[in-house]
Amino acid sequence: QISLKESGHTLVKPTQTLTLTCDFSGFSLGTNSEGVGWIRQPPGKALEWLALIYWDDDKRYSPSLQSRLTITKGTSDNQVVLKMTNMDPVDTATYYCVHRRYFYDNFGRARDFFDPWGQGILVTVSS
């Protein structure tokens, strides 16, 4: 059974760098086809995809946030770290770590979806 859990500072000041860690079990990022992502949800707003890292260390970022985001494997194949620089109050949100799954579409290409999700961590940006 797969589970994921986010950890990190829950209160950061504007301009600081946010570092979030996702510890997971039930799969390994060292295994072919596995991936882990981050998605956030500001209070009262919709979900926003941030980043994905794949088993082969390929990485994908939201274009609107790419300059501020870095996703890496952690100290083991069961950990992923997300860094977001220059935090602003608009970045206040619940941040979710997600397990990437995929299906093959009619063109034979792998398409991502997310299951399961971590419980989320509420990060508040305030001075």
Place this chain on the structure above:
Amino acid sequence: DIQMTQSPSSLSASVGDTVTITCRASQSISTSLNWYQHSPGKAPNLLIYSASRLQSGVPSRFSGSGSGTDFTLTISSLQPEDFATYYCQQSFSPPITFGPGTKVDIK
């Protein structure tokens, strides 16, 4: 970026009702469309992937259909635990994008 829209933005329904939520993509995404349920205080939960494939463990009262730009999520015989917000998500073309959500509440 592919823009996702959902309608309605909210709806009120009663236990036992059948509800339908629509998701539209700004360009064709084939069947690369997934649906999630998000209840307050819980992590979002995958319901449907590839437009119509029911995720293991999800009740059969949930169903999805559509291809191209127009998709629907149908909940038959609404149960108390189904009152939540529902999001669609496309992964046809990066970046991955979500719809704005449809909140289903109790009439």
